Amino acid sequence: MIITVYGCRGSVAISRPGSRYGGNTPCIKVTSGDEYLVIDAGSGIMSLAGELSHLPPHTVNILLSHLHLDHISGLGTFAPVWTKGMGVRVFTQTRDERPLEEQVFGIFAPPVWPVSMQEQGNVEVVRLEEEVPRKIGKFTVTGFRADHPDKTLSFHITDGTSSFAHLLDSELNGMDKQSMDLVAKYCRGVDAVVFDAAYSCEDYEASRRGWGHSTVKQGVEIARQTDNKLVIFAHFDQKYSDDELDSWKKYFDSDKYVMAYDGLEIEI
Numbered sequence: 001m002i003i004t005v006y007g008c009r010g011s012v013a014i015s016r017p018g019s020r021y022g023g024n025t026p027c028i029k030v031t032s033g034d035e036y037l038v039i040d041a042g043s044g045i046m047s048l049a050g051e052l053s054h055l056p057p058h059t060v061n062i063l064l065s066h067l068h069l070d071h072i073s074g075l076g077t078f079a080p081v082w083t084k085g086m087g088v089r090v091f092t093q094t095r096d097e098r099p100l101e102e103q104v105f106g107i108f109a110p111p112v113w114p115v116s117m118q119e120q121g122n123v124e125v126v127r128l129e130e131e132v133p134r135k136i137g138k139f140t141v142t143g144f145r146a147d148h149p150d151k152t153l154s155f156h157i158t159d160g161t162s163s164f165a166h167l168l169d170s171e172l173n174g175m176d177k178q179s180m181d182l183v184a185k186y187c188r189g190v191d192a193v194v195f196d197a198a199y200s201c202e203d204y205e206a207s208r209r210g211w212g213h214s215t216v217k218q219g220v221e222i223a224r225q226t227d228n229k230l231v232i233f234a235h236f237d238q239k240y241s242d243d244e245l246d247s248w249k250k251y252f253d254s255d256k257y258v259m260a261y262d263g264l265e266i267e268i
Ligand SMILES: [Zn+2]
Pocket: 010, 011, 068, 070, 071, 169, 235
């Protein structure tokens, strides 16, 4: 599989001319042969849209970890939603009593968005259940509970040859035993895992405990227990400069750790 990062920042997208890390919010593509899956639809998905315009018309499968704005903000202007012959199929869990389509697409409607995505966009949604594997093309996807507000899924993805775990927007520190067991179950031995590293250790300790995010140091500690060949860190808060993010590499104790950046592509 090939992992491509289109957005590695959290909270809100900002323009960062000259930045080595970029300023887009989360979007990662997992490719196996001629099939691919997209994880989250932050502003980074706009870069993916440019690539898709060169492919024959098709439906784009998107796993949505949760509905916080930084993970869905790119959907409104994502070309396949509005292009004849194209479309978007979202996979996510339900969060309240409303129809799932309304939960996911409802924000993209007047007066927040000029056009109703539900009524006029080429969109559909498929419900995921925690810890129930689902086949999507050649991929098998299993969502499991993350420690993050408003019902968030982490994902285990395999194409039968290699495997990848996605744990953005999850607080690795202070997890209860049930959550730690899930992390161990779905992360142990995978070829690559992406961990949340939203904050510096200093900011986390000072004021960010319980916000549902993690640090590079916490990710390295978990990775020691889960034995992964590659650990990618992402979801960096926009306040951090390139130099500040570079400084977090002091916690790396081997060359299997990587700081994500917009455009990073790694084969696993
Ligand atoms: Zn987020």
